[in-house]
Amino acid sequence: MPSHDTRLPLSRRGFLLASTGAAAALALAPAPAHAGARRPFGRFGSPAARLTPQTLYVDPKGRGDHTTVKDAVTAATGSGWTLVLAPGTYRETVAVDATRTEATWIGASEEPRDVVIVYDNAAGTPKPGGGTYGTTGSATTTVQADGFTARWITFANDWLRADHPGITGTQAVAIKVQGDRSAFHHCRFLGHQDTLYADSIALASFARQYFSHCYAEGDVDFVFGRATAVYENCHFRTLNRTDLAAAPYGFVFAPSTAGANPRGYLVTRSRVSSEAPDAFYKLARPWVPSSDTTARPSLVVRDTWLGPGIDAAAPYTNMSDAFPWQNQRFAEYRDTGPGARITVPENRPQLTAEQAESATRVAYLGDWKPWQGEC
Numbered sequence: 536m537p538s539h540d541t542r543l544p545l546s547r548r549g550f551l552l553a554s555t556g557a558a559a560a561l562a563l564a565p566a567p568a569h570a571g572a573r574r575p576f577g578r579f580g581s582p583a584a585r586l587t588p589q590t591l592y593v594d595p596k597g598r599g600d601h602t603t604v605k606d607a608v609t610a611a612t613g614s615g616w617t618l619v620l621a622p623g624t625y626r627e628t629v630a631v632d633a634t635r636t637e638a639t640w641i642g643a644s645e646e647p648r649d650v651v652i653v654y655d656n657a658a659g660t661p662k663p664g665g666g667t668y669g670t671t672g673s674a675t676t677t678v679q680a681d682g683f684t685a686r687w688i689t690f691a692n693d694w695l696r697a698d699h700p701g702i703t704g705t706q707a708v709a710i711k712v713q714g715d716r717s718a719f720h721h722c723r724f725l726g727h728q729d730t731l732y733a734d735s736i737a738l739a740s741f742a743r744q745y746f747s748h749c750y751a752e753g754d755v756d757f758v759f760g761r762a763t764a765v766y767e768n769c770h771f772r773t774l775n776r777t778d779l780a781a782a783p784y785g786f787v788f789a790p791s792t793a794g795a796n797p798r799g800y801l802v803t804r805s806r807v808s809s810e811a812p813d814a815f816y817k818l819a820r821p822w823v824p825s826s827d828t829t830a831r832p833s834l835v836v837r838d839t840w841l842g843p844g845i846d847a848a849a850p851y852t853n854m855s856d857a858f859p860w861q862n863q864r865f866a867e868y869r870d871t872g873p874g875a876r877i878t879v880p881e882n883r884p885q886l887t888a889e890q891a892e893s894a895t896r897v898a899y900l901g902d903w904k905p906w907q908g909e910c
């Protein structure tokens with residue numbers, strides 16, 4: 536898969552080990568020279584040399600306008616703000632409400648391992664004052680505003696089942712994105728269950744989202760939701776599990792596309808790898824939520840390499856027998872790799888060449904072209 540970064544992505548376990556040992560180790564590797572103390576904001580200016588009046592600088596060491604992302608978001612009222620994030624681990628929850636449109640977040644070192652926004656709530660985590668967070672409330676980062684763009688940032692949720700055996704609500708979202716025209720370039724999404732929640736603000740809202748050269752990992756439904764989303768040149772990695780004795784360990788995609796929406800998730804020119812045993816993962820299952828039983832989940836995976844972790848004989852399964860996957864909108868086209876072998880044709884619906892002409896980023900995203908310009 537083409538990428539600016541040829542190193543293998545560090546697994547979430549590696550991230551946790553590095554973070555536990557020392558926050559400065561920050562998920563991975565020594566910070567590159569351009570992330571050093573003299574220029575924490577790289578080529579993106581500084582408070583003394585601000586790129587624009589609507590640029591704010593965030594640095595946990597106090598060299599910026601704010602030390603937390605949350606405080607910078609609070610200060611950035613209205614539309615068109617840019618946040619430049621210095622290398623560091625930002626352990627906090629952050630929410631960008633619908634009024635803060637056209638925002639851009641930049642990881643200053645241009646290496647997503649260096650800038651990590653992380654927290655550890657799960658759906659079943661008790662809330663102060665009573666109740667639990669639920670899936671949506673578990674999100675480390677929530678973006679409701681239209682026109683959001685992020686580059687070179689890691690969004691993570693490091694909640695672990697093994698640390699909380701008494702909690703049954705194990706969904707733990709790294710980021711929930713609901714805004715239209717939301718773009719992520721060279722970003723990482725780390726979690727286990729429900730890592731990347733690509734959704735919309737309302738049932739009748741067909742939010743468009745674009746993920747380019749991104750990395751996402753997890754186990755259960757770790758890319759899910761209602762958005763019209765294109766994943767191009769992305770890497771999806773399924774994690775091993777020691778708490779289960781048999782397959783399936785989980786599911787990569789769980790779209791919940793509204794029935795009225797002609798397009799859901801498009802995965803193109805990407806790859807799916809695994810650290811689990813061969814055939815222990817399903818490629819997808821449809822999510823028909825109780826809040827929208829008319830949903831018809833839509834997923835097209837094309838021109839993508841599927842590793843041996845995917846069950847080639849039966850890559851799809853039901854989330855609920857009341858809504859069988861065969862009645863939804865799942866299809867593939869020109870996929871390769873051991874997980875893409877067609878051994879049971881009825882289990883691998885394929886697009887025709889004519890149908891594939893409508894399964895493109897332009898068809899899905901319309902007049903919005905987030906791949907143009909700097910990415």
